[in-house]
Amino acid sequence: MRHSLIRVRFNDDDTIQEIRDLDQREFPGASWPDSPGAAWWTIDGDPEAGYCGAVLGPRRLARGGWAPLEMVSAGLHGRAKPPCLHLTRGVVAPDFRGQGLQARMISVRLAWGRRHGAEVAQTYTYHDNVPSMRNLARAGFLPLRAGAGYIRWERAL
Numbered sequence: 001m002r003h004s005l006i007r008v009r010f011n012d013d014d015t016i017q018e019i020r021d022l023d024q025r026e027f028p029g030a031s032w033p034d035s036p037g038a039a040w041w042t043i044d045g046d047p048e049a050g051y052c053g054a055v056l057g058p059r060r061l062a063r064g065g066w067a068p069l070e071m072v073s074a075g076l077h078g079r080a081k082p083p084c085l086h087l088t089r090g091v092v093a094p095d096f097r098g099q100g101l102q103a104r105m106i107s108v109r110l111a112w113g114r115r116h117g118a119e120v121a122q123t124y125t126y127h128d129n130v131p132s133m134r135n136l137a138r139a140g141f142l143p144l145r146a147g148a149g150y151i152r153w154e155r156a157l
């Protein structure tokens with residue numbers, strides 16, 4: 001079955017809260033990318049099947065730091081070109097893995113970033129997340145810098 005990646009409406013607070021709860025289980029203690037400009041997608045409209053997020057903002061944010069609201073809204077309304085797309089989260093539930101959904105989640109977010117004028121994309125992986133690293137490399141990302149247990153990836157858009 002071919003699954004769909006469905007964009008969550010910006011004001012769909014219930015779905016975003018559901019994603020937030022799932023995310024806390026998947027990445028306990030991780031900071032939450034709660035910028036109002038963040039965009040989310042789910043697999044088939046069901047966050048339990050999988051979800052991913054992205055936000056526009058300045059380049060080289062500290063890990064866990066997200067775009068200030070004024071930059072995001074300026075970008076979304078075309079008054080400024082936000083330079084960087086940040087891929088914030090991506091989770092595929094176990095029953096849905098191995099079907100290339102993470103790669104599709106990457107490309108849907110790259111397309112969204114391009115539409116909003118982003119010129120570069122960044123993301124992070126834990127240093128031992130081999131599937132994610134392979135998918136990022138296949139999508140044209142280069143590993144830039146290794147931190148304490150994580151790697152920052154970047155590609156031009």
Ligand SMILES: CC(C)(COP(=O)(O)OP(=O)(O)OC[C@H]1O[C@@H](n2cnc3c(N)ncnc32)[C@H](O)[C@@H]1OP(=O)(O)O)[C@@H](O)C(=O)NCCC(=O)NCCS
Nearest residue numbers: 090091092093096097098099100101102124125129131132
């Ligand atoms: C990492 C993750 C997003 C990959 O998603 P995915 O859509 O399954 O990715 P792929 O389809 O490319 O599969 C990745 C690898 O998983 C393995 N895999 C294949 N089928 C699988 C299955 N049924 N169950 C688990 N892993 C499977 C394979 O090694 C596959 O690589 P290959 O097919 O290229 O050899 C997913 O495993 C996940 O959500 N993990 C937990 C959260 C996480 O790490 N998120 C990313 C943070 S950067």
